[in-house]
Amino acid sequence: MIVIHSNIASKINEKVYKKDPLTSDLGKKILSGTIELMSEIGFEDFTFKKLSDSIASTEASIYRYFENKHNLLTYLTMWYWSWLQHKCAIKTINIESSEKRLENVIIALTEPVLLDEQFDYINEVKLHLIVITESSKVYHCKKVDRDNKEGFFLTYKELVEAVASIILEIDKDYQYPHMLVSTIIEGAHHQRFFAEHLPRLTDTHEGVDSVTLFFVQLIKSELKID
Amino acid sequence: MIVIHSNIASKINEKVYKKDPLTSDLGKKILSGTIELMSEIGFEDFTFKKLSDSIASTEASIYRYFENKHNLLTYLTMWYWSWLQHKCAIKTINIESSEKRLENVIIALTEPVLLDEQFDYINEVKLHLIVITESSKVYHCKKVDRDNKEGFFLTYKELVEAVASIILEIDKDYQYPHMLVSTIIEGAHHQRFFAEHLPRLTDTHEGVDSVTLFFVQLIKSELKID
DNA sequence: ACAAATATAATAGTAATACTATCAATATCG
DNA sequence: CGATATTGATAGTATTACTATTATATTTGT
Numbered sequence: 001m002i003v004i005h006s007n008i009a010s011k012i013n014e015k016v017y018k019k020d021p022l023t024s025d026l027g028k029k030i031l032s033g034t035i036e037l038m039s040e041i042g043f044e045d046f047t048f049k050k051l052s053d054s055i056a057s058t059e060a061s062i063y064r065y066f067e068n069k070h071n072l073l074t075y076l077t078m079w080y081w082s083w084l085q086h087k088c089a090i091k092t093i094n095i096e097s098s099e100k101r102l103e104n105v106i107i108a109l110t111e112p113v114l115l116d117e118q119f120d121y122i123n124e125v126k127l128h129l130i131v132i133t134e135s136s137k138v139y140h141c142k143k144v145d146r147d148n149k150e151g152f153f154l155t156y157k158e159l160v161e162a163v164a165s166i167i168l169e170i171d172k173d174y175q176y177p178h179m180l181v182s183t184i185i186e187g188a189h190h191q192r193f194f195a196e197h198l199p200r201l202t203d204t205h206e207g208v209d210s211v212t213l214f215f216v217q218l219i220k221s222e223l224k225i226d
Numbered sequence: 227m228i229v230i231h232s233n234i235a236s237k238i239n240e241k242v243y244k245k246d247p248l249t250s251d252l253g254k255k256i257l258s259g260t261i262e263l264m265s266e267i268g269f270e271d272f273t274f275k276k277l278s279d280s281i282a283s284t285e286a287s288i289y290r291y292f293e294n295k296h297n298l299l300t301y302l303t304m305w306y307w308s309w310l311q312h313k314c315a316i317k318t319i320n321i322e323s324s325e326k327r328l329e330n331v332i333i334a335l336t337e338p339v340l341l342d343e344q345f346d347y348i349n350e351v352k353l354h355l356i357v358i359t360e361s362s363k364v365y366h367c368k369k370v371d372r373d374n375k376e377g378f379f380l381t382y383k384e385l386v387e388a389v390a391s392i393i394l395e396i397d398k399d400y401q402y403p404h405m406l407v408s409t410i411i412e413g414a415h416h417q418r419f420f421a422e423h424l425p426r427l428t429d430t431h432e433g434v435d436s437v438t439l440f441f442v443q444l445i446k447s448e449l450k451i452d
Numbered sequence: 453a454c455a456a457a458t459a460t461a462a463t464a465g466t467a468a469t470a471c472t473a474t475c476a477a478t479a480t481c482g
Numbered sequence: 483c484g485a486t487a488t489t490g491a492t493a494g495t496a497t498t499a500c501t502a503t504t505a506t507a508t509t510t511g512t
Contacts, residue, residue, distance in 0.1 A: 024489095041368065044368065047470080048470080060492090061489055061490070140362065157426045179417055182428060183413040183416070186412070186416050191409065198379055200386070202408060203403065210405070214406075218409075218448055250460095286502090295499090
């Protein structure tokens with residue numbers, strides 16, 4: 001059961017930051033500045049020095065909010081998973097059919113993000129682009145087990161669990177609900193990256209969103225829907 | 227058509243290295259030492275200083291072979307794609323049925339690597355573990371377009387193309403052959419990583435290799451095979 | 453066998469990064 | 483209005499990611 005949380009940031013684990021960035025103007029400027037700068041220069045070239053220059057603050061001030069850039073990226077990624085949870089909840093509300101709810105959720109998980117609407121300190125379009133390219137770095141590192149113990153991946157796990165439970169409504173004996181969901185979520189990011197940078201690794205068709213079409217078709221084939 | 231290359235390294239683009247590591251003892255020690263050290267401490271903590279200490283050489287000597295650790299990881303990843311190409315070729319030789327060839331290839335692409343057999347300077351088991359955790363970093367970076375122009379991802383593209391062509395033999399109208407293949411290759415890596423570090427994002431079943439079973443079933447469902 | 457070329461080791465040095473520490477200025481809060 | 487917390491300014495350290503130089507060892511060509 002997906003629960004709607006009006007405050008997306010409230011699900012973010014406290015240990016990922018030293019001081020909650022949403023409690024001050026500087027904190028919010030750190031978030032918006034990071035999204036701006038990191039989407040431009042990428043995670044590797046991103047430094048707290050460059051960030052502080054770009055928002056007219058200082059390195060030391062930023063270190064009061066986040067231990068390092070890795071945790072800052074983790075924060076943004078947690079925010080993104082939490083935001084996707086919310087989006088999925090909205091898209092399934094008041095819909096009876098499990099099949100239809102699943103389809104809506106897969107669309108929500110895989111479609112491009114085109115509008116930057118609700119949050120003054122988070123540009124959702126640019127955050128989505130950062131997530132596509134950089135998010136796997138939050139777990140593809142040696143501190144993954146430590147971070148996992150702290151609960152840094154909980155919003156991701158909850159999201160996968162919520163979608164997996166819809167799958168089990170449709171086929172209670174299906175063997176790989178979590179695998180199928182995480183393959184689709186990660187896969188959609190990969191395919192959008194490939195479409196942009198390594199097109200021979202994917203397939204694009206004129207005038208349609210192949211990524212979403214592919215994954216919707218894939219899950220229906222796998223679950224024998226229609 | 228998959229062509230069998232007896233020399234896997236011969237497909238590796240020259241621009242990824244400054245001096246071919248296979249032309250000297252030191253070069254081979256750089257490769258084997260990197261696989262050893264990087265599988266232990268991870269890409270981020272890996273430095274040329276630590277590597278040179280571990281193989282009793284010097285930083286400057288290693289810089290004569292590779293510009294930086296990123297290109298060294300790229301070399302190993304290219305080697306891995308090329309090795310998979312070879313593995314797929316072996317597994318499809320003399321098999322008539324397209325369906326059977328596809329199944330064998332999907333198994334080859336997704337199964338765990340358990341034996342370190344053929345190469346004295348490459349430990350295939352440890353290389354596979356490095357690829358699972360680190361390989362996406364070779365393209366998830368700002369120099370991806372430059373590296374792509376140099377041809378650093380050609381062995382990957384050829385691998386995807388070879389499998390895609392089997393899919394088209396089975397269903398010449400199938401719309402997403404490359405997307406399906408790259409989703410499976412990347413997905414298998416992700417699922418193995420999740421099984422090890424974030425098990426709630428995947429599904430494991432006692433005594434069987436769920437990852438391979440899942441992806442074989444997935445491609446058969448999608449292509450309506452059986 | 454020996455000169456010439458090449459590869460490696462040893463060492464030094466630089467600019468940038470990833471932090472930590474200190475203290476002054478400023479805003480806020482009771 | 484005084485106390486407290488926040489930020490800015492500045493400085494400093496260890497490590498990293500390289501480049502450069504020279505000496506020594508090894509290989510190669512004749």
